[in-house]
Amino acid sequence: MLYFCVRKNGTSRKKTHVRVSLRDSTTYIIMINFKDKYALVTGASSGIGAAIAKQLSKEGCNLFLTGVNKNRLEETKKSCEASGVKVFTKECNFEEYSSIDDFVQFVKSYNTNIDLFVLNAGISQRAKAFETDFETDKKIMQINYWSAVYLIKKFKDEILKSKHTSISVTTSLAGLFGFPLRTSYCSSKHALFGFFESMDLEYDNVSVTFLIPGRINTDISKSALLGDGQRYDKMDPGQANGLDVDKAAKVAVKAIKKKKHRKLIGKYELLMAHINRYLPSLYYILSKHISPT
Numbered sequence: 001m002l003y004f005c006v007r008k009n010g011t012s013r014k015k016t017h018v019r020v021s022l023r024d025s026t027t028y029i030i031m032i033n034f035k036d037k038y039a040l041v042t043g044a045s046s047g048i049g050a051a052i053a054k055q056l057s058k059e060g061c062n063l064f065l066t067g068v069n070k071n072r073l074e075e076t077k078k079s080c081e082a083s084g085v086k087v088f089t090k091e092c093n094f095e096e097y098s099s100i101d102d103f104v105q106f107v108k109s110y111n112t113n114i115d116l117f118v119l120n121a122g123i124s125q126r127a128k129a130f131e132t133d134f135e136t137d138k139k140i141m142q143i144n145y146w147s148a149v150y151l152i153k154k155f156k157d158e159i160l161k162s163k164h165t166s167i168s169v170t171t172s173l174a175g176l177f178g179f180p181l182r183t184s185y186c187s188s189k190h191a192l193f194g195f196f197e198s199m200d201l202e203y204d205n206v207s208v209t210f211l212i213p214g215r216i217n218t219d220i221s222k223s224a225l226l227g228d229g230q231r232y233d234k235m236d237p238g239q240a241n242g243l244d245v246d247k248a249a250k251v252a253v254k255a256i257k258k259k260k261h262r263k264l265i266g267k268y269e270l271l272m273a274h275i276n277r278y279l280p281s282l283y284y285i286l287s288k289h290i291s292p293t
Helices: 047-058 070-081 097-108 134-154 156-161 183-202 245-257 268-278 280-287
Strands: 002-008 011-020 027-029 038-041 062-067 087-091 116-119 165-170 206-213 262-265
Touching: 038 047, 047 062, 047 070, 047 116, 047 165, 047 245, 062 070, 062 097, 070 087, 087 097, 097 134, 116 134, 134 156, 134 183, 165 183, 165 245, 183 206, 206 245, 245 262, 262 268, 268 280
Parallel strands: 038 062, 038 116, 062 087, 116 165, 165 206, 206 262
Antiparallel strands: 002 011, 011 027
């Protein structure tokens, strides 16, 4: 039986949750148990965020949920409460720091420790770089990147005192490389990797899981922004034929429980991640011919 030690921040630490048997080459992983713990989920009024919240509720995890659509947020709450867990909801506009402050105050008023942060709030884009107003660029970066950084720093004291905190960051396949009609969207998702991967390396009591969805069947294309900041308001064919959102959520939660560093979620489009990594020249050719919608 072999146990692996890793060196982090200059200190040797035994990874007791993983052991490898030489006899049968089987790896045993003790997963995180979220039963009776608390998770904070952003972007929980629809899509991947709502589906992850429902999946966590089935694991017995209590929830603080936020989103921009009050009615749909309440629908998510009711679905989660059916699993017998505690669910607290509050609307939040991630464009406004004051709104984030109000949500943070709401969460902290319950005097509970957040064991898992699911940073999922986001908005997409459907416009070329020079057709996108700078105000639209800033809005996408604010919602997708700065709001996540701001929110997590509001809980820095609690995280630093905790024995362990899990952070799940919903990025995108487009966060691994560039893609047409998504200049600001890609930039925001790249930025999430840079910030939270660095954080993961800095703190021993923090584990970050990057969820990297490809095309998932959600309404994200409908809410995507055009260059002038208006809604795209169309369901892309690629999105409509994407992976079922509930299946995506099951994969996501399992990855979080296993403390996976990165998890690709989707269908055949995930091949682009491997092509980009190992055959970058081919990636550039293919990206110019694949429909961005």
